[in-house]
Amino acid sequence: MFHGYGEPNEKYTGGTPVSENGPENQPDLYPYDPDEPGESDPDECPGEQPAQPRRVQGKTREVIESIKEMGTSEVPAPKSSIHCLTIVGQIEGHLVLPPQNKTTKYEHVIPQLVALEDNNEIEGILIILNTVGGDVEAGLAISEMITSMSKPTVSLVLGGGHSIGVPVAVSANYSFIAETASMTIHPIRLNGLVIGVPQTYEYLDKMQDRVIRFVTGHSKIDEAALRELMFRTGDLARDIGSVLIGKEAVDKGLIDEVGGVGEAVAKLKALIEERKKNKGESLH
Amino acid sequence: MILYTPMQLELVFEGLDKDPPRCFEQITHRGTSLLVEKASFGRYRIIRVLSTDPAVFLDPALQPDQLVRPE
Numbered sequence: 001m002f003h004g005y006g007e008p009n010e011k012y013t014g015g016t017p018v019s020e021n022g023p024e025n026q027p028d029l030y031p032y033d034p035d036e037p038g039e040s041d042p043d044e045c046p047g048e049q050p051a052q053p054r055r056v057q058g059k060t061r062e063v064i065e066s067i068k069e070m071g072t073s074e075v076p077a078p079k080s081s082i083h084c085l086t087i088v089g090q091i092e093g094h095l096v097l098p099p100q101n102k103t104t105k106y107e108h109v110i111p112q113l114v115a116l117e118d119n120n121e122i123e124g125i126l127i128i129l130n131t132v133g134g135d136v137e138a139g140l141a142i143s144e145m146i147t148s149m150s151k152p153t154v155s156l157v158l159g160g161g162h163s164i165g166v167p168v169a170v171s172a173n174y175s176f177i178a179e180t181a182s183m184t185i186h187p188i189r190l191n192g193l194v195i196g197v198p199q200t201y202e203y204l205d206k207m208q209d210r211v212i213r214f215v216t217g218h219s220k221i222d223e224a225a226l227r228e229l230m231f232r233t234g235d236l237a238r239d240i241g242s243v244l245i246g247k248e249a250v251d252k253g254l255i256d257e258v259g260g261v262g263e264a265v266a267k268l269k270a271l272i273e274e275r276k277k278n279k280g281e282s283l284h
Numbered sequence: 285m286i287l288y289t290p291m292q293l294e295l296v297f298e299g300l301d302k303d304p305p306r307c308f309e310q311i312t313h314r315g316t317s318l319l320v321e322k323a324s325f326g327r328y329r330i331i332r333v334l335s336t337d338p339a340v341f342l343d344p345a346l347q348p349d350q351l352v353r354p355e
Contacts, residue, residue, distance in 0.1 A: 133289030
């Protein structure tokens with residue numbers, strides 16, 4: 001059990017700057033004056049290089065704040081004109097999954113994408129995928145958001161982009177897959193509250209058609225080839241379907257190119273330049 | 285809800301029926317409504333950001349699973 005940190009009665013007198021007292025109560029540690037020139041100003045012009053944050057005992061204010069608030073020290077990084085959206089673990093949908101799952105929460109990712117579209121400082125979005133799939137609706141919602149953005153988007157599949165990760169991967173303007181990354185394509189299975197009547201089959205078929213329509217509409221693979229991959233037998237031990245690794249996904253037309261983060265960022269920068277030349281016209 | 289995943293569903297849903305129901309509450313932190321869960325040492329873990337301002341969702345301090353201390 002970890003004692004002595006964050007307790008309301010402040011008895012901790014260790015020599016570290018971590019303390020319940022705010023910076024204003026520690027004049028020696030942090031003589032902060034908001035009117036003093038040289039402080040970084042939140043209203044500053046976006047194009048200008050922000051002023052160097054004030055240093056106290058070798059640490060910037062942000063570092064002390066993050067130690068105090070979170071117990072970690074994060075090094076403030078320079079602002080980038082691209083944003084990186086990571087889709088990891090299960091894409092969580094309408095049901096909160098048990099805590100052993102690593103999840104991507106769609107209710108947070110969707111407004112983030114709105115903010116990225118709206119923010120003038122952000123010029124492009126890199127989507128990094130290492131996902132085992134997840135909720136069909138949530139995955140398709142994220143895919144539709146990404147594909148309808150006016151800013152350049154590049155996706156990179158690292159490790160895996162399985163099941164509903166496939167439409168997310170192809171939703172970007174340009175897609176990359178790492179040489180060893182894999183994508184599992186298999187039919188949508190029965191789970192959740194679905195009643196076992198003939199209509200169940202039709203319902204699942206409709207769900208599947210949504211995924212197939214999205215993937216064929218946003219990549220070079222055609223419907224027959226995708227269905228063949230989906231219903232192939234003998235590839236997977238416990239299921240029908242197939243696994244595409246690196247170059248195979250490119251050969252099938254699902255992904256545009258084999259590459260890593262270097263190629264993905266270079267492509268994104270090229271797309272940003274292209275968009276600037278076309279005076280902000282959409283890439284669609 | 286349909287889960288489309290190659291993972292075994294027994295693994296995904298393991299413990300769903302055993303864990304005690306989680307108790308969420310709504311607080312206001314730095315002017316933003318948050319759906320939170322009680323964590324240790326008087327802090328709260330963010331479950332969901334309840335805001336209509338998209339810029340709030342890019343704030344690194346207001347991401348799901350971050351710990352906040354109410355003001």
